[in-house]
Amino acid sequence: MPNQRPVVALTGASGYIGNNLMDKLTDHADVIALSRSGDNKEDSENVTWRSCDLYSMADAEKGLEGADIAVYLVHSMMPGAKLTQGSFQDMDVILADNFAQAAKKQGVKQIIYLSGIIPKSSKSLSRHLKSRQEVDQILRSYGVPVTTIRAGLIVGPKGSSFPILRKLVKRLPVMLLPKWTKTETHPVALPDVLNALDQSVNKEELKDRSIDVGGPEVMTYRSMMLKTAQVMGRNPKLFDLPFMTVRLSRLWLTLVAGAPKEIAYPLIESLTHPMTTHPENEVPGISRGSITFEEAARDALEKERQSEGKSTKKTPNLDIQHDVRSVQRIIVPVGKDANWVAQHYVKWLEDKLNPWITTTVDENLNCRIGFSFTESSLLKMSYSHERSTSNRALYYITGGGLSDNQKNMRGRMEFRQIPGTHEAIVAIHDFMPSLPWFFYKYTQAKVHLLVMAMFSKHLERMEDRSQEEVNRNFITE
Known part of the structure; x- marks a missing residue:
């Protein structure tokens, strides 16, 4: 037509x-x-x-x-x-x-x-x-x-x-x-x-x-x-x-x-x-x-x-959502992808916070983070095979003591590579914490930023060591 x-x-x-x-x-x-x-x-x-x-x-x-x-x-x-x-x-x-x-x-x-x-x-x-x-x-x-x-x-x-x-x-x-x-x-x-x-x-x-x-x-x-x-x-x-x-x-x-x-x-x-x-x-x-x-x-x-002259009065929002979005940019080591970074993060987290924190990953890549001295979970994250690719790893936040499991309907964490670069975005979306808001904002939220900064430095050191090895091999050849 x-x-x-x-x-x-x-x-x-x-x-x-x-x-x-x-x-x-x-x-x-x-x-x-x-x-x-x-x-x-x-x-x-x-x-x-x-x-x-x-x-x-x-x-x-x-x-x-x-x-x-x-x-x-x-x-x-x-x-x-x-x-x-x-x-x-x-x-x-x-x-x-x-x-x-x-x-x-x-x-x-x-x-x-x-x-x-x-x-x-x-x-x-x-x-x-x-x-x-x-x-x-x-x-x-x-x-x-x-x-x-x-x-x-x-x-x-x-x-x-x-x-x-x-x-x-x-x-x-x-x-x-x-x-x-x-x-x-x-x-x-x-x-x-x-x-x-x-x-x-x-x-x-x-x-x-x-x-x-x-x-x-x-x-x-x-x-x-x-x-x-x-x-x-x-x-x-x-x-x-x-x-x-x-x-x-x-x-x-x-x-x-x-x-x-x-x-x-x-x-x-x-x-x-x-x-x-x-x-x-x-x-x-x-x-x-x-x-x-x-x-x-x-x-x-x-x-x-x-x-x-027109009315701009807004209807008050009586159902205020205490939601969180946290986004950080990190490097992706040469030869790796976002999916590798996601799985490496879980392992690094346990190594870094040992002996207090333990992480477990099952055969479906679902992840549990908790204290090593108790069986209860801090966070449970379910890996989405359907929505993930080599350049994007998506986890849905499905449980744990730090999550408000009644309200946390869309909470998720993703690792996403920026096209054409060796950088990735790590993001938490629509997360609803279980802690009282003021307490969460100045404790758990700050800890997350600290952990992500440490993980970013860890990846940078990995990349520096890799580059040094490449340079040594080039000189040898």
């Missing part, structure tokens, strides 16, 4: 960009709207909502079932559990890897990914831009064609960057400007970003391409502040303060703008990089937006004023 509408799976469909993009997509496509709260949404003629937690590969596979195109608008700067241990970069690895593998399994023909503009000199990139680059590489690792839309500062009523700018202008009659405020960037209006994403859907010529998008003007952050102030009818006094470091800047901006540090810190670290489009990454009709910064700022401020 030549005029059949494509099916587009849209992550973050209830978010800032996703919700606006969905309105454009439904003009020519049927949308599978993915959200962690998708079951609470009502379907419409061209939109089917699905609940999907992308930290779960099984959820990702179900979410992308039946999709022709998949749009990836995900980042993990804000914590996704009551207690989150680990960096947003490592969280992003899991989300992207689950998504990419699920897209491959479900026969998705194209992934469209919204990223940030990467400077030509990719040395010493900020944590945020390094993560965006790593996610791009992971999404491309399983053979599904990827179209990456790279945007700088997106000007819209919500999101992260522009609202911080607006709050600074609104709250400060006098502004001390660090050196990075003279850095050039390519602001782009939200409608122009939506157009770039929408125009990339199902386009063969855009597959496996990275496309920079920007508005009609290249501006410094200082000039954007002045223009925003002009639109708001304000006249702040600006003074250069070149010796203010990025560390001080991010603290100052977080205090003044009231933005969560989980979002503000990584974004502010990126402001030292010039983020302007590169001619070789431009595509006619997509890369150059037509809306000026002033027009976009005026529209964003007007929409914010309109939304302030």
Whole structure:
């Protein structure tokens, strides 16, 4: 059927960009709207909502079932559990890897990914831009064609960057400007970003391409502040303060703008990089937006004023989940894989904590961890043969005194190799501890971090010894 509408799976469909993009997509496509709260949404003629937690590969596979195109608008700067241990970069690895593998399994023909503009000199990139680059590489690792839309500062009523700018202008009659405020960037209006994403859907010529998008003007952050102030009818006094470091800047901006540090810190670290489009990454009709910064700022401020009059009262969550997500990055010794690392971890744990801790592994690779002087278990973990591969070992947490066995329905631990690297992610997801929360947070949770740090050092020493042996053999030969 030549005029059949494509099916587009849209992550973050209830978010800032996703919700606006969905309105454009439904003009020519049927949308599978993915959200962690998708079951609470009502379907419409061209939109089917699905609940999907992308930290779960099984959820990702179900979410992308039946999709022709998949749009990836995900980042993990804000914590996704009551207690989150680990960096947003490592969280992003899991989300992207689950998504990419699920897209491959479900026969998705194209992934469209919204990223940030990467400077030509990719040395010493900020944590945020390094993560965006790593996610791009992971999404491309399983053979599904990827179209990456790279945007700088997106000007819209919500999101992260522009609202911080607006709050600074609104709250400060006098502004001390660090050196990075003279850095050039390519602001782009939200409608122009939506157009770039929408125009990339199902386009063969855009597959496996990275496309920079920007508005009609290249501006410094200082000039954007002045223009925003002009639109708001304000006249702040600006003074250069070149010796203010990025560390001080991010603290100052977080205090003044009231933005969560989980979002503000990584974004502010990126402001030292010039983020302007590169001619070789431009595509006619997509890369150059037509809306000026002033027009976009005026529209964003007007929409914010309109939304302030609406009720934003939320229904309180009476059933607060005391869940845990803990994610750490380790190396994988040369010649080994994630499955080997998982089994080695169990053995290392007993050797390291002997004679107090004992671990046992049965013929099905199920694991029990407990004290050596009692038969009771601290943790029981069941190995999932169905969901594990050489590059991923998955254990379900199924019992033990440290687990709340009535609530621990999705608790699991995984060892996952990062595609194309000698690194792996070790992660605990959706774990519900049995200890009282305050006690758990400052005892068991801290012990886990210590143990993982020790295991990481152990693997590094193994790798160093292996490399020394290779060097000796090379010299001998």
